Amino acid sequence: MTSTSFMMIIFMILPIFSWCATSTVAANLSPANLDGLKAQFQTAMKSFSDVASLHYTLAGIKELGVQPPDSFCNDIKKLVDKSNIESIYHATEAAKTLANCKLPVEDYRSVVTSTLQSDKSTTSEIYYAVSSSVNLGLTVDEASIEKRLNTLAKTDDSILSQGYALLTGAQLSQPVAKFYADTVNDLVQQADEIDGRTLQYEGGVGTTALLVSAFYEVAEKAGAAMKIDPKQLHKFASYFSTKRHVATLRSAYYLTKVFKYLSDNKNTMPVVVTRVSPSAISAQNPSVLVSVSNLLGQPVGEISVVAESAKRKDDGVVVISKQKLTSKASDFSVFELPFYDTKIPRGFYTIHLTLTPRGDGKLIGLTDNTIDVKVTSEGAIENAELSVSDRDNTAQAKTYKLTYPNVQSEKLELDYHQKLVLKFQIKDKRTGEFIRVQQAFLRFTNKKSNKEIIYLAEATDGSNSQYKVEVDLQTNANDFRHQSGAYNAALILGDQLLQNAYEWKLNDNIQLSFHEDSQADKNHQNLYVPRPEIVHQFRLDEVRPPTVVSLVFSALTLLPLLILFILWIKLGFNLSGLPLGLSPLGFHISHGAVFALMFFYWKYLDMFQTIRYLALISIPLFIFGHRVLATLAARREKKA
Amino acid sequence: MSQLGQVVGILRKLNEEYQISTPKKLKLIDAYLVYVLLTGIIQFAYCLLVGTFPFNSFLSGFISTVGCFILAASLRIQLNKANQSTFNVTPERAFADFVFAHIILHLVVMNFIG
Numbered sequence: 001m002t003s004t005s006f007m008m009i010i011f012m013i014l015p016i017f018s019w020c021a022t023s024t025v026a027a028n029l030s031p032a033n034l035d036g037l038k039a040q041f042q043t044a045m046k047s048f049s050d051v052a053s054l055h056y057t058l059a060g061i062k063e064l065g066v067q068p069p070d071s072f073c074n075d076i077k078k079l080v081d082k083s084n085i086e087s088i089y090h091a092t093e094a095a096k097t098l099a100n101c102k103l104p105v106e107d108y109r110s111v112v113t114s115t116l117q118s119d120k121s122t123t124s125e126i127y128y129a130v131s132s133s134v135n136l137g138l139t140v141d142e143a144s145i146e147k148r149l150n151t152l153a154k155t156d157d158s159i160l161s162q163g164y165a166l167l168t169g170a171q172l173s174q175p176v177a178k179f180y181a182d183t184v185n186d187l188v189q190q191a192d193e194i195d196g197r198t199l200q201y202e203g204g205v206g207t208t209a210l211l212v213s214a215f216y217e218v219a220e221k222a223g224a225a226m227k228i229d230p231k232q233l234h235k236f237a238s239y240f241s242t243k244r245h246v247a248t249l250r251s252a253y254y255l256t257k258v259f260k261y262l263s264d265n266k267n268t269m270p271v272v273v274t275r276v277s278p279s280a281i282s283a284q285n286p287s288v289l290v291s292v293s294n295l296l297g298q299p300v301g302e303i304s305v306v307a308e309s310a311k312r313k314d315d316g317v318v319v320i321s322k323q324k325l326t327s328k329a330s331d332f333s334v335f336e337l338p339f340y341d342t343k344i345p346r347g348f349y350t351i352h353l354t355l356t357p358r359g360d361g362k363l364i365g366l367t368d369n370t371i372d373v374k375v376t377s378e379g380a381i382e383n384a385e386l387s388v389s390d391r392d393n394t395a396q397a398k399t400y401k402l403t404y405p406n407v408q409s410e411k412l413e414l415d416y417h418q419k420l421v422l423k424f425q426i427k428d429k430r431t432g433e434f435i436r437v438q439q440a441f442l443r444f445t446n447k448k449s450n451k452e453i454i455y456l457a458e459a460t461d462g463s464n465s466q467y468k469v470e471v472d473l474q475t476n477a478n479d480f481r482h483q484s485g486a487y488n489a490a491l492i493l494g495d496q497l498l499q500n501a502y503e504w505k506l507n508d509n510i511q512l513s514f515h516e517d518s519q520a521d522k523n524h525q526n527l528y529v530p531r532p533e534i535v536h537q538f539r540l541d542e543v544r545p546p547t548v549v550s551l552v553f554s555a556l557t558l559l560p561l562l563i564l565f566i567l568w569i570k571l572g573f574n575l576s577g578l579p580l581g582l583s584p585l586g587f588h589i590s591h592g593a594v595f596a597l598m599f600f601y602w603k604y605l606d607m608f609q610t611i612r613y614l615a616l617i618s619i620p621l622f623i624f625g626h627r628v629l630a631t632l633a634a635r636r637e638k639k640a
Numbered sequence: 641m642s643q644l645g646q647v648v649g650i651l652r653k654l655n656e657e658y659q660i661s662t663p664k665k666l667k668l669i670d671a672y673l674v675y676v677l678l679t680g681i682i683q684f685a686y687c688l689l690v691g692t693f694p695f696n697s698f699l700s701g702f703i704s705t706v707g708c709f710i711l712a713a714s715l716r717i718q719l720n721k722a723n724q725s726t727f728n729v730t731p732e733r734a735f736a737d738f739v740f741a742h743i744i745l746h747l748v749v750m751n752f753i754g
Contacts, residue, residue, distance in 0.1 A: 543693070545689075553689075556682050557679055557682050564675035567674070573668065598747070598750050601747075602753060610750075614747070626736075633731075636731075
């Protein structure tokens with residue numbers, strides 16, 4: 001908080017470009033990052049490790065209008081794996097992009113034919129084989145390939161397989177291509193919609209771009225227009241336009257291809273509307289400049305642009321309605337909307353644009369385009385005054401009037417029983433009303449140590465918005481760490497909608513004297529020193545009594561047993577009445593066995609085993625017990 | 641002081657009545673009850689003295705004494721001829737119940753003793 005550079009960054013950034021965090025994500029498309037794609041291909045061209053990269057790079061750079069040199073022909077021949085159909089496919093495709101590169105057909109013929117005839121080939125392998133055959137000039141048996149594709153369509157319904165089937169169809173004759181072109185709509189239904197705004201396929205940008213360019217390729221071969229709902233095409237375009245950087249060369253190549261298809265005049269084209277003027281509108285920059293193009297940045301022909309409305313973001317006030325923009329370029333690619341007007345107050349605005357092309361409707365994305373701008377204004381600091389007074393307000397306050405940008409010449413000396421008060425107002429130059437700003441700080445800089453102490457200026461409520469900041473040398477002494485000495489004071493003002501920010505040095509020489517001794521500055525470097533090591537402590541054992549105590553008490557517990565026997569003997573325990581015989585004996589043994597089992601349960605067994613043994617013992621116990629008790633009952637009956 | 645004297649007098653009378661009118665069988669059971677009570681008291685005193693560290697062991701021991709006390713008390717009630725009208729069980733049946741309940745009590749106590 002007290003470093004100068006931090007303050008400088010805030011001072012610079014706020015008035016220039018600041019509302020990225022608050023703007024909503026536009027529904028507009030953005031132009032393709034052609035420079036990025038071209039750079040990606042050119043970096044890859046410096047060295048190749050496999051033939052697939054060669055294919056994608058050479059084909060990609062050719063799509064972007066750069067003809068790769070024939071020297072790559074040798075690289076192709078060197079890197080190709082003659083036994084792998086995919087490698088052969090990439091080699092033939094790469095060779096196709098070069099002006100003069102002939103590959104030895106006989107080397108590949110056997111692999112190509114065996115792939116086409118094998119029952120185990122996947123759809124992608126069929127595509128590679130058919131493509132290679134066409135590129136190498138080999139004949140292709142269309143009927144058997146159609147049959148293979150139909151069988152594969154039943155077993156493999158993954159999206160990529162269907163894409164490869166389309167691409168294969170595009171390589172065959174027109175009726176076949178037409179059959180596949182009719183399946184495009186089904187494939188589009190299988191795409192996933194995100195947020196209602198983009199459509200994509202599982203597998204990322206490479207797969208989606210491959211599929212969409214396959215749609216175009218097969219429609220082109222079939223000679224018919226692509227049957228796709230324009231809204232869905234726009235959603236695909238929206239997905240692609242968000243991909244500024246792609247990771248693999250394969251994705252880059254297919255993305256380039258799809259951008260070219262989407263910018264081709266023959267097909268339905270999504271329109272891209274972007275703002276090319278700076279985002280802040282002011283007297284020096286009074287108009288919004290809008291560019292209209294296709295995804296590759298090329299103009300789309302005669303078109304008229306109307307600003308349906310311009311609404312302020314915080315309260316929805318509409319300032320412009322149905323205003324036509326003027327065309328600034330002859331190719332109808334740049335349009336202007338004058339925005340700066342005394343009737344339009346400062347704030348953030350969203351402009352809704354609608355486009356109307358002159359020709360027939362091959363363009364999509366003509367409505368729902370928005371541009372965000374902000375209208376700023378210049379401010380002026382007024383009625384600034386600095387006053388020095390006693391803390392108790394008893395003495396008369398000495399007030400100095402300040403004018404921006406003058407530095408106060410008087411030297412101020414403040415004691416620990418005084419306070420400094422700064423008051424000011426900021427006026428919007430255009431409307432003349434007093435405004436509030438997002439940042440209003442009073443900064444003191446210790447001249448010797450360059451440490452900064454910053455106070456927030458707060459504004460009163462109401463229309464006159466007077467800012468006030470008070471520094472009391474007794475209550476605020478801690479902020480200064482009681483360091484007496486010479487200080488600078490500066491006022492810092494900034495706001496998103498303020499055209500000019502202020503860093504106004506108020507006074508160069510303020511002498512502050514504090515009551516207590518100065519404290520040393522806190523060394524912030526210590527924050528990054530290693531902390532003391534925390535040694536793990538295991539849970540301490542519970543406190544237990546000494547063994548002696550436990551043993552004594554165990555013995556004490558057995559004492560009452562002695563007392564019991566004594567009492568029983570005194571009472572006359574009738575042992576003579578004990579019946580003798582098998583049953584009583586059995587009873588006593590099984591009863592004893594139960595207690596023994598309890599002991600074993602405690603020491604060795606678990607509940608299940610104990611229950612089982614108990615069940616076992618309880619049978620003799622029950623039988624013998626019953627007999628003994630019956631005998632006793634009979635004896636009692638006899639007696640009575 | 642007279643109150644204390646009264647209490648002592650009452651207690652002595654109680655003791656005489658008890659010695660005379662209680663049958664021997666019940667007196668034997670009463671002795672057993674006193675024994676169980678003493679054991680429980682000693683266990684509780686130990687716990688108060690050294691703390692409840694193996695709480696489960698303390699609980700199982702204490703509950704064992706409490707359970708034995710209750711079972712013996714119910715045996716005594718059932719064997720008392722004066723209660724013949726309320727309970728309709730033979731002494732042998734009462735004793736069999738006593739043994740059965742004790743087996744279950746000991747099973748639970750052994751499980752909990754840890």
